[in-house]
Amino acid sequence: MRTLKKICAIVYLLAAVVVVGGFACLQFGADDTRERVSELLERPAGRIVLIVCLILLAIGVLATVVVALVERRPPASVHPAGNPNIEVRLAAITSVARAAAQEEDVLVERVSSRVVGRDASQVRVTLELIAFSEVGLEGLGKRIQLHVEEACNRMLGAEGVMAQIRFLPSKTTTISKEVAHDQG
Numbered sequence: 001m002r003t004l005k006k007i008c009a010i011v012y013l014l015a016a017v018v019v020v021g022g023f024a025c026l027q028f029g030a031d032d033t034r035e036r037v038s039e040l041l042e043r044p045a046g047r048i049v050l051i052v053c054l055i056l057l058a059i060g061v062l063a064t065v066v067v068a069l070v071e072r073r074p075p076a077s078v079h080p081a082g083n084p085n086i087e088v089r090l091a092a093i094t095s096v097a098r099a100a101a102q103e104e105d106v107l108v109e110r111v112s113s114r115v116v117g118r119d120a121s122q123v124r125v126t127l128e129l130i131a132f133s134e135v136g137l138e139g140l141g142k143r144i145q146l147h148v149e150e151a152c153n154r155m156l157g158a159e160g161v162m163a164q165i166r167f168l169p170s171k172t173t174t175i176s177k178e179v180a181h182d183q184g
Contacts, residue, residue, distance in 0.1 A: 012060045015053035022050060075115040081158040082119040090115065090123065093152055097125045097163065100151035101144050105132050109168055122160045125152065130168050141165040 025037045040046040077087045090113045098111045110128040125148060131137055145163045152161035 012056060015056040015060075018049065018053040019057055075120050077120075078115050078123050078156070078160065079120050080156040080160055082121040086157075088156055093123055093125065093155065093161070096151050096155050097127060097148045097161075100148045101127050101129065103140070103144060105140060106130065106144065107132070116162075117160075121158075122162065123152070124162050124164065126164045126166065128166045128168055137167055141167065 022037055022041070025033050029037070041050065076091075077089045078093065080086050080088060094111050094113045097113065098108055101108050101111070107130040108127065109130055111125065113123050113125045116122045116124050127144070127148065129144070131140060145165050148163040149161050152163075153159055
């Protein structure tokens, strides 16, 4: 899909260069340049290329407008148990998740949350943690995941929080250098 997007972007760019370049040459070019472009556009092949490029530009503009009009902002709050009358902000859930993830053996690096589900009744919380120990990460991750889900579900008053735990690498190199003390 990414390759297809790149190919479409290159084709769109080339079509824009042909159309804008042709227009600029006809309007602002020197007399000999205007004559050459006019002769090129008098031929059927030149007109066909220009028409195809114009159609490609129109399709690109139309696609951009449709995406801009149809795109929705991600919801900033969740409705517990699908109840539209109750609304809990994602910032509050993120704060509760950060507090619930605090343990002796980890450092909370980043917490992000997003609403999922058709009725905006569920939240996926992703926590990026740095563990101070490399031993028992599986059990530590499950324990933190359970703490976060329980705390957030208590706050919401309903089930609906799914926590995902990621451990970031914790290996760092510390260089210490002793500085001589001057006796003066």
